[in-house]
Amino acid sequence: MASARRWLCLILAAAAAAAASGAPAPEDDPGMPMAARHRCWMARVGRTYADAAEKARRFEVFRANAERIDAANRAGDLTYTLGLTPFADLTADEFRARHLMPDADVDEPATARVLFEQEEKAAKQHLPPSRPPAVWGSKDWRDLGAVTPVQDQDKNNCNSCWAFAAVAATEGLIKIETGNVTPxxxxxxxxxxxxxxxxxxxxxxxxxxxIATASAGGRLSTDTSYRPYDGEKGTCAAGSGSASSSSVAVVIRGVQKVTPHDKDALRAAVERQPVAADMDSSDPEFRGFKGGRVYRGSAGCGKKRNHAVAVVGYGTASDGTPYWLLKNSWGTDWGENGYMRIAVDADCGVSSRPAYPFV
Structure with a gap:
């Protein structure tokens, strides 16, 4: 019977995936018994537990999260939809510890600011135009082939979002410069x-x-010429003989910081290429975001930074809301297949300290 229920969940999940974009997973149906929702969710995200006691404890956390999500969606006050993401059996504290970086000031410390000022003096010619296009318009680097598939940083609870964000920005630049997608x-x-x-x-x-240093030395590796991602910081193997030589044909010469807290400057930069950005992801709704409409951060969101993403586009939603298009590194079961559209005027610090590589 348990096996039959599992297969039913998988069939329902497959049907939802095959339906129009944004179709809810079966376990997001509040009318389904909570135990069945948990089983379907486990089947979808591949969750297993050490023993019955751990499963029972996680079920209670799942129940509390599902009831909170159902109530929020039912109230209709949000500009987006919440759902049972891969984090649905984690408490808020567990999610923060496993998937977010420690909170830091939204602005860089004085020592880092001096270093960036020195870099900028040598790289002013690489700044984007001072103003973006007069009309907001739209840009989606996915449509132009400059964005590789969404990855999942969650192996061994590794908070490596900063690495994935930097890599995504660099992959976009390499595609723009060479015409080739190079993960x-x-x-x-x-x-x-x-x-x-x-x-x-x-x-x-x-x-x-x-990345710039490795590129200049011919040591920048593709995802197939270095060991597979395992969510553990190991000994650097670049150039040691244990990593294959890279086929990256572009030399990254440096890093350019976008003017902090200047949304027009960020749009001008994203018009040219994908950009890496820090942000604040500690809003309770962030971990349950499933899309549907544009995410709008709370009034206090953006006063600190604890996560990193790639800004791979911008646009205007059907209700007229300007947004940034963010590529996350939490897998495709979070957000809109791993992406988020976040309101420009409530962007949780995305525009606070972005940066991009240049050639």
């Missing part, structure tokens, strides 16, 4: 970026600087 190794960036850039968090600017 890069986030594992290499995790292993080889020094300092406090680890599975406990890191810095997109330092990751981009490492």
């Amino acid at each position: 890069l190794s986030a594992q290499q960036v995790l292993d080889c970026t020094g300092g406090d850039n680890t599975c406990k968090g890191g810095h997109i600017h330092e990751a981009l600087r490492y």
Whole structure:
């Protein structure tokens, strides 16, 4: 009987996936018994538990999250839809510990600011135009082939979003410069970026600087020429003989910071290429975001940073809301197949300190 129920869940999930984009998963149906919703959700995300006691404990967390999500969707006050993402059996504290970086000030410290000022003096010619196009318009680098598939950082609870964001920005630039899509190794960036850039968090600017250094030395690896991503920071193997030589045909010469808190400057940059950005993802609804409409951060969202994403486009929603298009690294079961459209005027700090590589 248990096996039959599992297959039913899988069939229902497949039917939902085959339907029009945004179709809810069967376990998102509030009319389904909670135990059945949990079983269907487990089948969809591949969740298993060590024993019956752990499953029972996780079920209670799942129940509380599902009831909160159902109530929020029923109230109709949100500009988007919540759902049972892969984080549905985690408490808020567990989610924060496993998937977000430690909170940091939204602005960089003075020492980092001095370093960026030095970099900018040598790279002013790489700044995007001072103003973006007069009309808001739209840009989606996915449509132009400059965005690789969404990845999932969640192996061994590794908070490596900073590496994936930097890699996504660089992949976009390489496509623009060469016409070729070249998936890069986030594992290499995790292993080889020094300092406090680890599975406990890191810095997109330092990751981009490492990528530039590795590129200049011919050590920038593709995702197939370095060891597969395993969610653990290991010994840097770039150039050691244990990693194959890269086929990346572009030399990344440096990193350019976008003017902090300047949304027009960010739009001008994204008009030219994908951009890496820090943000605040601690809103309770963020982990349950399933799309449908544009996400709007709370009034307090954006006063700190604890996550990193790639800004791969911008546009205007059907209700007239301007948005940034974000590529996340939480897999395709979160958000709109791994992406989020977030309101420009409530963007949780996306525009606070973005950066991009240049050639």
